Amino acid sequence: MDHALAPWLLALGQALLLAALGPLVTGLIQKIKARFQCRRGAGLLQGYRDLWKLARKGSVQADTASPFFRLVPALALGASLAAVTLVPVLLVPLEHGAASRLPLGDALLFLGWLSLGRFLTAVSALDAGGAFGGMGASREMTVSTLVEPALILVIFSIAIVAGSTELGAIAGHRVALGGSFGASDFLALFAMLILLLAETGRIPVDNPDTHLELTMLHEGMLLEHSGPALGCLVLANHTKQIALMAFVQALFLPRMASGATPRAMAQGLAVFVLGTLVLSVFLAVVESAYAKLRFFHLPQFLSISLLCAFLAVALRLL
């Protein structure tokens, strides 16, 4: 393998691998939820079947929509994929910031790509000229506004000690620390788990299984898309979910291995699979055990995470 190309291939390979695993994670969460409801539920591979079905379908576009409408799914999926290249799943550099790592971005750019995807999806929701799209866009942007400050505080609570916002460097820092976990880390993790519920659009913030106008946030924005374009947006959402899980692990999960050897990569992947399983169970349990919150109770719920994240930073600095 050409040495200069290796980091590029690694980044792209990781993006494609995670994008390919995304629907499986959603399938897993759905399966666990079905078990809680004493149902057998759809198979683990249902996500792939849905995507395949959408890919072969024709598409109907609103006659009032502008030329942007058709571009948005591709751009949103591109943004999700660009975000997923930034999480250290296969490769965790121990000497953080090692020059061999491609400077593709840090945690802030990760959030930036996700915000870009959300921005474009929300814009396209207003394009079709139905009230549901507007409602979904308005609510999704409102929730993201409330999530953003807490998310930045969580990142900063860890970045302050790591001296970097690069996710690889932060994960490398955890490697160097070993398993030691302070009060600040626990608070930040608690805040992050609340934010994970909000960002992946799950109960109690959003209900991914519904198309009922009173409860939908994210789904409302996708109503007017159809066929392969809808498939893109659904895949973008699966990818975003798995990217966020990898993000949580990069911030909090200490890895045993680091470096670019095949063995270390395999170990990294194994740890990632384990971590993703745990987080999927967490999401499924919360979704089964709680009801969706009223939309205007969300600020209170999300402010818990803001408070915890702020206390985490305070514990680090004081």
Place this chain on the structure above:
Amino acid sequence: MEQARRRRSSAAGARATRAAGHLGLLAGALAGTAVAIQGLAAGGTQGPAHVELPRLFPFAGMSLVLDGLGAFFLLVVSVIALAAAIYGPAYLKAHPASSPSVIVLGINLFVASMSLVLLAGDAITFLLAWEGMTLASYSLVLAEDKEANIHAGLVYIVIAHVGTALIMVSFLALGLRAGSLDFAAMRASAAALSGTERSMLFFMALLGLGAKAGVVPLHVWLPLAHPAAPSHVSALMSGVMLKVAIYGIVRFGLDLLAPAAGPLPPSWGWTLLGLGSVSAVIGVLYALQQHDLKRLLAYHSVENVGIILMGLGMAMLLAHRGEAAEALAAIALAASLLHTFNHGAFKGLLFLCAGSVQSAAHTLNMEELGGLARRMPWTAFLFLVGAVAISGLPPLNGFVSEWMTFQALILGGGELRSGSGLAVIAAAAALALTGGLASACFVKAFGVTFLGRPRSSHAAEAMEAAPSMRAAMALLAAACVLIGLLPGYAMSVLELPVALLLKGTSLGSIVTVRGPLVLSASGSVGSGTAVSMTLAAALFAALALAVCGLLALQHPDRRRLAPTWTCGMAPQSRFDYTPTAFAKSLRLIFATLYQSKRSVTRLTGATPYDLRSLHWKSEMVDLSQKHFYDRLQTGVTRVAHAVRRRSTGRIHYYIAYVLVTLLITLLIFGRG
């Protein structure tokens, strides 16, 4: 016959004058760009260029000096002025004003006096040019003879003059100590100032300059005055004039009043950081609730000035406190200066787009727009570029300067530790909130204006803007994209001003240490962060293009158009989400800050269920208007009434007043 010919010839004369004016602005902007670039390139080796002006006043000479800081801000002014010059002629033709010649003359004077402020080498030139800038923009605010413009102009001119008075006092106090009004002499004499005097002078100047920059709570004139002017003038007022005030703050804080050695007083940095955070959040929150496109953009200027001040405040807090802090101060200062340019570019772009919308649809009320993207695809696309940039989203320039500000805040917070560090991180959270709210606001602004169905016949019949207007918008959009993709090259422009203000700190060894394609930031802990916007954007583009290619594989026959399903009713524009509806959830969540009032009037028939008509009205009051300006105004009016009651017109009363005043003055000052 004779009269008609004279009228025709005078019309031809006016046209020629206007054409000369347009060309003058274009030439001036080009010359300004050239001078700025030359100053930035040569200033490092030759030192600042210096020109003596003819002596107008017996007591002080006047001069022009072009140093790194002035040259950078001159570049900001000239680039936006260039776009405005290209945009202006077609806009004035499409959007007839009562006195186009006044607008052309006013805009020339406006740009010229802004450039002079930046080039001023002494306080007299600065103040004269500053006043010229205020008066020229005042005449432009009044260019359209409407009630709203007159009110906006009055508020603007009063606040601007109170600000000028404060700046003047600050300059005179400093000049008195220096024995000269020349900046160089002031700089030298400022070294001997005591800490209290230094801070007094700084805060006085900050109050005056902050009023012009639109810092909360001194911003109330801004959302009135900026939208009132013609759109390319709004672009200059919002994109550039605020930056001249920022220039003043930088000039005072980091240059004229900076101590010869050692750190700046911490109160300066904290004040700017605090004011910046408040301005950013309040500005964007009020922007969200606007229905008028230009007023929405004007409130966003308050927000962006806040972001600039956050970077500047951080730079002041960290400057001259050891090597690691100095490097972070350089990042913060570079972030702040870069955001100054960026805001000029995207806000100029957005105002020009708003101007195109106005000349096409004859309204800026977003409730009446909609569906413009299919009628004006270029304007819509360019507005979208500006919207992504101002929301701080990758891969455009807004993200780069916000990324650098974030890096400065996080690494600076780690550097300061303890309570101070926590305050800095809280400011970072405020910046994140601002970013989120700005995205929400621009989803609304773009979506409601350009997408969906047209909500009025004007919007339905809108025509694309003239080619020259599109060219001007494309110029600024290109700046947004290029700085976003290649920020390292923008850093080389900032090299000289940063070195000047931070006593020789080289940006190249801090931010672009890994070559111009990679931005780095690092503090004393850990290895720091490196991001290559170029690579990241290339990756994003490649991925998005690949997906686009896959989507294009779908057979065209399998795509069809159909009306949106509206639950069985005939689709019409009233199904679209309106701006008020879009912002409703945030209006409820931040209700304390808005204190919005609404009234619903129902007109019913014989029974309450027989609803004849329903009238809904909502109004939002700017908190600083209510709690600051209105109280101030009441106070001033009360004093004026008191004075009037005692001005009886009888001479002996006045003689008594004069005697008492004289006595008191002698008692206070007569001892020395």
